[in-house]
Amino acid sequence: MVSSASPSLEPFEAGHDTSSPNRNLAPLTAAVGPDGQLSVGGCRLHDLAERFGTPLYVLDEQTLRTSCRAYRAALASHYPGDSLALFASKAHSSLAMTALVASEGLGLDAVSAGELHTACDGGMDPSRIVLHGNNKSPEELLLALQCHATVILDNWFELGLLEELCNGHGLRARLLVRFTPGIECHTHHYIRTGHLDSKFGFDPDQLQELLSHLAGCNWADVAGLHAHIGSQIFELEPHRDLASVMADALALARRLGHSATDLNVGGGLGVRYVASDDPPGIDQWVRTVAQAVQEACEKRGLALPRLLCEPGRSLVATAGVTLYRVGSRKDIPSLRTYIAVDGGMSDNPRPITYQSLYTACLAGRPRAAAEETVTVAGKHCESGDVLLRDIALPSVRSGDLLVVFATGAYNDSMSSNYNRIPRPAAVIVGNGKADLVRERETSRDLLRFDRLPQHLQPVS
Numbered sequence: 001m002v003s004s005a006s007p008s009l010e011p012f013e014a015g016h017d018t019s020s021p022n023r024n025l026a027p028l029t030a031a032v033g034p035d036g037q038l039s040v041g042g043c044r045l046h047d048l049a050e051r052f053g054t055p056l057y058v059l060d061e062q063t064l065r066t067s068c069r070a071y072r073a074a075l076a077s078h079y080p081g082d083s084l085a086l087f088a089s090k091a092h093s094s095l096a097m098t099a100l101v102a103s104e105g106l107g108l109d110a111v112s113a114g115e116l117h118t119a120c121d122g123g124m125d126p127s128r129i130v131l132h133g134n135n136k137s138p139e140e141l142l143l144a145l146q147c148h149a150t151v152i153l154d155n156w157f158e159l160g161l162l163e164e165l166c167n168g169h170g171l172r173a174r175l176l177v178r179f180t181p182g183i184e185c186h187t188h189h190y191i192r193t194g195h196l197d198s199k200f201g202f203d204p205d206q207l208q209e210l211l212s213h214l215a216g217c218n219w220a221d222v223a224g225l226h227a228h229i230g231s232q233i234f235e236l237e238p239h240r241d242l243a244s245v246m247a248d249a250l251a252l253a254r255r256l257g258h259s260a261t262d263l264n265v266g267g268g269l270g271v272r273y274v275a276s277d278d279p280p281g282i283d284q285w286v287r288t289v290a291q292a293v294q295e296a297c298e299k300r301g302l303a304l305p306r307l308l309c310e311p312g313r314s315l316v317a318t319a320g321v322t323l324y325r326v327g328s329r330k331d332i333p334s335l336r337t338y339i340a341v342d343g344g345m346s347d348n349p350r351p352i353t354y355q356s357l358y359t360a361c362l363a364g365r366p367r368a369a370a371e372e373t374v375t376v377a378g379k380h381c382e383s384g385d386v387l388l389r390d391i392a393l394p395s396v397r398s399g400d401l402l403v404v405f406a407t408g409a410y411n412d413s414m415s416s417n418y419n420r421i422p423r424p425a426a427v428i429v430g431n432g433k434a435d436l437v438r439e440r441e442t443s444r445d446l447l448r449f450d451r452l453p454q455h456l457q458p459v460s
């Protein structure tokens with residue numbers, strides 16, 4: 001038996017950072033009521049599970065808004081020029097999220113026609129949308145051009161497609177040129193190389209040739225440059241280095257006659273998934289980036305560009321929790337105890353894909369002392385379908401509600417229908433109210449696109 005206090009006390013008590021939600025494990029509004037039950041956004045998780053079923057994605061509106069405001073406030077206070085934070089919507093793409101970040105004055109980055117449609121239908125001003133991708137289709141490019149979104153130019157092939165589309169439709173393309181800055185980040189260290197083995201963007205050695213070529217393209221407006229160095233980054237130094245590499249590229253673009261008003265430094269700020277994670281706060285990250293860009297530009301005598309950044313994970317991860325119902329249990333004497341929940345790798349593919357760690361507690365007894373160490377498995381037909389390995393919990397019973405923290409980013413957006421399991425519903429909570437933002441799929445929904453050819457139809 002484990003007798004120490006459950007580490008799950010941490011999420012909603014110790015060390016709460018109210019200004020930078022990416023530093024907390026739990027949503028800002030997570031609270032334990034007089035009945036000892038956990039609530040988020042003023043809604044008891046138990047009630048949400050009863051009303052909407054499980055698994056359930058729960059998003060806390062206050063945490064989301066606080067994160068958006070933290071980016072905007074930090075940019076305004078640390079960068080003397082214009083700036084814009086763009087939500088990297090691949091972290092969580094939905095109409096509701098789009099509308100929320102738009103209402104907070106953010107822009108958005110999309111990587112497909114699907115994300116672009118979601119952004120436009122969710123009310124994002126297209127002049128604040130950028131389209132990414134290393135293999136955008138002609139249809140995706142045309143969609144972006146026609147709604148006047150900015151295209152992040154990724155490669156020579158795409159340049160050819162854009163030229164054809166612009167000439168064919170009498171359109172102009174507003175472009176940011178993406179290049180690989182030669183800075184590679186892993187979670188806890190980074191390397192600088194001249195070249196990077198990456199599928200995204202132009203090699204830095206090709207920038208001169210590319211920008212010279214673009215100077216002669218009257219269909220193209222080179223509005224600036226883009227680079228992105230990675231995700232779940234806890235270090236600040238790589239972002240400082242990035243600023244000087246980008247300022248060199250900016251100087252080159254302007255020398256070649258481009259307006260190049262925008263410098264987009266990408267996203268990547270990490271979040272806390274487990275108590276031992278200690279990411280910088282949003283303000284600290286923005287201050288580092290803003291000061292580095294300013295210094296690098298001053299050193300080169302460059303007029304300050306508009307500073308863009310593209311946070312994804314750090315805007316949404318800790319605003320989200322996932323609720324699961326505990327079902328079966330398997331005790332393997334002196335080896336391991338598995339408890340199984342009603343979701344798993346189809347609603348959260350990060351553990352099986354990246355061996356990502358999470359924190360969890362029981363919604364009904366969040367403060368109860370840990371009594372056993374269990375491994376939380378999903379219900380998919382895959383031995384690796386494990387959400388949390390060896391976590392300490394009060395003794396778990398079938399029917400308990402398990403809360404997994406920090407699932408707001410790259411869960412819903414990376415979900416699948418593996419094993420023909422319907423995707424969960426998603427709700428947004430605030431001030432004691434819960435609103436559905438995505439309907440739960442049904443098994444019948446999953447058959448919608450199946451077709452049975454005549455010769456395979458069962459003979460009746």
Ligand SMILES: *Cc1c(COP(=O)(O)O)cnc(C)c1O
Pocket residue numbers: 088090091109132228230231232266267268269310311312313314
């Ligand atoms: C994934 C991605 C982001 C967002 O990264 P986070 O780590 O979620 O902040 C931003 N820009 C680009 C180009 C990306 O590919």
